[in-house]
Amino acid sequence: MPDLLHFEFMRNALLAAILSSVACGIIGTYVVVRKIGFISGGIAHTAFGGIGLGYYLGLNPLAGIIPFGLAAAIGIGLLSRKAKISEDTAIGAFWAAGMSIGVILIGLTPGYAPNLFSYLFGNILTVPSSDLTLILGLDCLIVLMVWLFDKEFLAISFDEEYARISGLKTLALDLCMLCLIALTVVIMVRVVGIVMVIALLTIPAAVARSSSRSLHGMMLFGTLFSTLFSISGLWLSWVFDLASGATIILVASLVFLFTTLLNYRGTSNSSC
Amino acid sequence: MSEPVIVCDRLCVEIGGARILHGLSLSVYEADFLAVLGPNGGGKTTLLKVILGLMKPTSGTVSVFGEAPGHAKGRIGYVPQSLVFDRSFPISALELVLMGRLARKRLMQRYGKEDRQKALEALEITGLAAFAGRRIGTLSGGELQRVLIARALAGEPDLLLLDEPTASVDPDMKTTIYDLLDELRKHHTIVLVTHDTGTIGRHVSRIACLNCTLDMHEAGSTLDRASLEQLYGHPVDVVRHRDPAGMATSKHYDHA
Known part of the structure; x- marks a missing residue:
């Protein structure tokens, strides 16, 4: 592996894997303990509209995802929590609408859409340095927000009702958290693509849960697991010449399956 | 008599057209230990949520420490059921x-x-x-x-609100929790919601019976004072469900 680091694209890929894992471990922890994986999937897929917008306007598609993702987070959040619509209906509507906007905008853009596949399924080997700067910036923003709202986010995650009684603006905090999920999606698009973001938002944190005593521990372990999955997936995809995003997800899924079975055996033994 | 901690005046709550609480008037005073009894769906948890400011009454008023619910944060300690947690x-x-x-x-x-x-x-x-x-x-x-x-x-x-604190615990632990509450009542006003009718009478100072479902709000539908006193061997406060016409005259029922 060290000789691979002579290539700039490989160095960028490694950096992208590590930087994206920070966001994944931290935000994924909230996604898992609050059981809002489906919302996160909805935000990710709605953000595809942003990629279409980026193509249509001739901008960096990543820049298009940010406003689209944030709008999706706030839209889904408000619709499912304020309007009398069930949450999964709101998510489903946004999910499909975002994808449709993306498809239409890409269709309207003259010529062939290059790299479209890599936004859908990720290609960690083509992350340009400019995107790394963006990812680093978003990482810093996420860490800062989580550090500032540490006790508030814990309170709304564990017991939203109590948080409200204690005088917290739970809706605003909730929307803020959904926006952080949207930003994490932006970071992950380069690594595993829109379609598979949800796997890295949930699996590393879920694997970390059983070995963590606190939310902070879960974030740390989640980050480590995510880094492990990304780098080993990257390496395997290089060795066997496979699609990098899909390989990363497959590694994560296999580890998840394995640890789940291990935990299951552990509990069934102890109950005997 | 000190200022009441909680005052509910002709409180009505409807959820999706169903009447949960109807014409409920109730006062809780400092150092009270009030148990609210009633069957599931009788509106016990709804009453707590209104007092906490989590739900707005359809009509009627509630004040907690002399203010609208939700403004007394920090003075209320809420204990939800342990079953709801992950x-x-x-x-x-x-x-x-x-x-x-x-x-x-x-x-x-x-x-x-x-x-x-x-x-x-x-x-x-x-x-x-x-x-x-x-x-x-x-x-x-x-x-x-x-x-x-x-x-x-x-x-x-200053005020503790407990929602079914003994619902999910074994009998030994129930005693421990009641002993704890006996200790806490020295310094706190306590309102406890429960359907644990067996042991509660020995610990609390007052009992209110609450069953305000749609078909039970006519006059005299709950247990009357005499039978509850007999049941618990205690002074008992009955929350009656009157028909709307009778409500105006019975405003100060609980203040007496």
Whole structure:
């Protein structure tokens, strides 16, 4: 592996894997303990509209995802929590609408859409340095927000009702958290693509849960697991010449399956 | 007589067209230990939620410490049912109890030494000092229930509101929780919602019966005072459900 680091694209890929894992471990922890994986999937897929917008306007598609993702987070959040619509209906509507906007905008853009596949399924080997700067910036923003709202986010995650009684603006905090999920999606698009973001938002944190005593521990372990999955997936995809995003997800899924079975055996033994 | 802590005046709550509470008037005074009894769906939890400001009444008024509900944060310690929590959540007993300090902190302000001190004291009072570092998944139902009581105490409240604190615990632990409440009533006003009719009479100062479902709101549909007093051997406060026409004249029923 060290000789691979002579290539700039490989160095960028490694950096992208590590930087994206920070966001994944931290935000994924909230996604898992609050059981809002489906919302996160909805935000990710709605953000595809942003990629279409980026193509249509001739901008960096990543820049298009940010406003689209944030709008999706706030839209889904408000619709499912304020309007009398069930949450999964709101998510489903946004999910499909975002994808449709993306498809239409890409269709309207003259010529062939290059790299479209890599936004859908990720290609960690083509992350340009400019995107790394963006990812680093978003990482810093996420860490800062989580550090500032540490006790508030814990309170709304564990017991939203109590948080409200204690005088917290739970809706605003909730929307803020959904926006952080949207930003994490932006970071992950380069690594595993829109379609598979949800796997890295949930699996590393879920694997970390059983070995963590606190939310902070879960974030740390989640980050480590995510880094492990990304780098080993990257390496395997290089060795066997496979699609990098899909390989990363497959590694994560296999580890998840394995640890789940291990935990299951552990509990069934102890109950005997 | 001191100022009442909670005053409900002809309180009506409807959810989706169904009447949950109808014409309920009730006063709770300082140092009261009031048990609200009633069947499931009788509106007990709804009453707590209205007092906490989580739900708005359809008509009628509620005041808590002389203000509208939701404005007395920090003076109310709420103890929800332990059953509703996700036991696999990675949080220690101490972290959970620290949440009780939330109302006393500003946004983005971190918990400090004093908060930790109060949280540990609250765990001490509930007999769980040794469990501070334990993950809540490793606690029994009764222990978790006491951690939730500790969380309410950590906020140094004047009024404690408990929702079915003995619903998910074994008989031994039930006694422990009631003994704890006997101790707490010396310094706190307590309102307890339960359907644990067996033991409650020996501990509380007043009992209110609540059953305000749609078909039960006509006059005289609940247990009358005499039969409840006989049942519990205690002075009993009956929350009656009158027909709307009778409501105006019965405004001061509970104040007598």
